[in-house]
Amino acid sequence: MRSRGRAGILPEFTAQHSIKLSPKASVPVTDRILNLIDSKTFQRLRRVRQLSLADRVFPSATHTRFSHALGVYRNLLDYLRHLDRFPRFQDQYDREDYLALLLAGLCHDLGHYPCSHQLDHLPAFPAHETLTVALLEGKLQFDGENLADLIHNQFGLEPQQITQYLQPMPQAGKNALLKQLIDSPLDADKCDYLIRDSHNCGVDYGSGFDRERFIDNLMPSRDGQHLGIHEKGLVSAEKFQLARYWMYRSVYWGHTVRAFISMLGRVCEAMSEHAADPIWQQQLLGFDDFSFLNYIADQAQKDHVEIMQQLALGRRPFKRLFTLSYYHNPERYEQLLNPELRADLCEKIVRALKQSNRFVRPSDLIWDVPPPYKTNRWETFPVITGSGTEVPIERESPVIQALGNAFLHGVRKIRLFIHPDLFEPIQTLEINEWL
Numbered sequence: 001m002r003s004r005g006r007a008g009i010l011p012e013f014t015a016q017h018s019i020k021l022s023p024k025a026s027v028p029v030t031d032r033i034l035n036l037i038d039s040k041t042f043q044r045l046r047r048v049r050q051l052s053l054a055d056r057v058f059p060s061a062t063h064t065r066f067s068h069a070l071g072v073y074r075n076l077l078d079y080l081r082h083l084d085r086f087p088r089f090q091d092q093y094d095r096e097d098y099l100a101l102l103l104a105g106l107c108h109d110l111g112h113y114p115c116s117h118q119l120d121h122l123p124a125f126p127a128h129e130t131l132t133v134a135l136l137e138g139k140l141q142f143d144g145e146n147l148a149d150l151i152h153n154q155f156g157l158e159p160q161q162i163t164q165y166l167q168p169m170p171q172a173g174k175n176a177l178l179k180q181l182i183d184s185p186l187d188a189d190k191c192d193y194l195i196r197d198s199h200n201c202g203v204d205y206g207s208g209f210d211r212e213r214f215i216d217n218l219m220p221s222r223d224g225q226h227l228g229i230h231e232k233g234l235v236s237a238e239k240f241q242l243a244r245y246w247m248y249r250s251v252y253w254g255h256t257v258r259a260f261i262s263m264l265g266r267v268c269e270a271m272s273e274h275a276a277d278p279i280w281q282q283q284l285l286g287f288d289d290f291s292f293l294n295y296i297a298d299q300a301q302k303d304h305v306e307i308m309q310q311l312a313l314g315r316r317p318f319k320r321l322f323t324l325s326y327y328h329n330p331e332r333y334e335q336l337l338n339p340e341l342r343a344d345l346c347e348k349i350v351r352a353l354k355q356s357n358r359f360v361r362p363s364d365l366i367w368d369v370p371p372p373y374k375t376n377r378w379e380t381f382p383v384i385t386g387s388g389t390e391v392p393i394e395r396e397s398p399v400i401q402a403l404g405n406a407f408l409h410g411v412r413k414i415r416l417f418i419h420p421d422l423f424e425p426i427q428t429l430e431i432n433e434w435l
Helices: 005-009 031-036 040-047 053-056 065-083 096-106 128-136 147-155 157-165 176-180 188-201 212-214 229-253 255-268 274-278 278-286 289-297 301-312 330-336 339-355 398-411 422-426
Strands: 017-021 027-028 217-220 227-230 320-325 363-367 382-384 388-393 411-416
Touching: 017 065, 027 031, 027 065, 031 040, 031 096, 031 147, 040 065, 040 212, 053 255, 053 339, 053 363, 065 096, 065 188, 065 212, 065 217, 096 128, 096 147, 096 157, 128 147, 128 278, 147 157, 188 212, 188 229, 212 217, 212 229, 229 382, 229 398, 255 289, 255 301, 255 320, 255 363, 255 411, 289 301, 320 330, 320 422, 330 339, 339 363, 411 422
Parallel strands: 227 382
Antiparallel strands: 017 027, 217 227, 320 411, 363 411, 382 388
């Protein structure tokens, strides 16, 4: 006779209290989970927006990392409750594994500071995952609070039991499958932010999949190493992936959003001296979105002051002067990944315009180059048929097969933005001739 399972043992799965969460959700919480949520380290997420500068395009996109973290935790409760029904899943783990994963999901964004996703490729701005792990392990503290002690006292877990799911780990092994619940093409993170971001941006691109049916058809692979979906949930999985594609094309990677992000990135490139500052990480955690942008504006070099005024005090995005898609011209796209070639092209533009009595400063031109981790591949996952056969999703679904290329088509774009006052006079500039 089967046991009640790990989900039946943990009090978090039978919590009597809940937190109401938009859109139309309820998050069950125990007293010990509330104690963690009420910590100063967790509460600071109320002051960090989920989509940072996207509110310049979608004015209601002012929701925070705080609500997203609660949504991911709620999803993980449902993921684990469902997957716990499968012996090959349940038999791999004990109650501490489940609890550690729940806490990893709840705390996965603790290290986010304003605009961190847009800046963590720059030397002065650490990856938010690095700060999250440091906070959970007590190596970094916010306002003197040791989160590692709080977690040990409330949950009896060592920090490393939690942080292992927030760091790279082998693709196979005991905990590889659990990590996929918070980091994979089907994870609880995407299952929250697609719906939440769509709702708060006022668009319906991310809310078109059936969350309940999607979760109810998640399955572990036969070897217990991979998260897949039963063929009965194939349409839900297709809609889930379509939601991701649409949100990237229309929101996350929309050209005006990218213009604002690229403007901020240009200013912050010049802040490399902070990389060696031992208290800079602490300072980053203390910013909210407004104080952060004000600080960057105060620190801006002379040529960048106007950019910050257009970004932080007004709404004047740079305009697209040039866009090159990988799928239109792969060879030229690969060439423009070279920063020296991009700098040389800007110099040619400045010289050409100067000859026609049009003055353009180097700071009036800003490149937007997608990071490699966004453009390398479209992730895959297995579909489990009624007979138990496992096939990659792209072989079972022509929709997903086409969607992989479509997604990369949308993000593999290099753009050159120009100061809005200069756009009209030179928008017919034939940049292609100089490549």
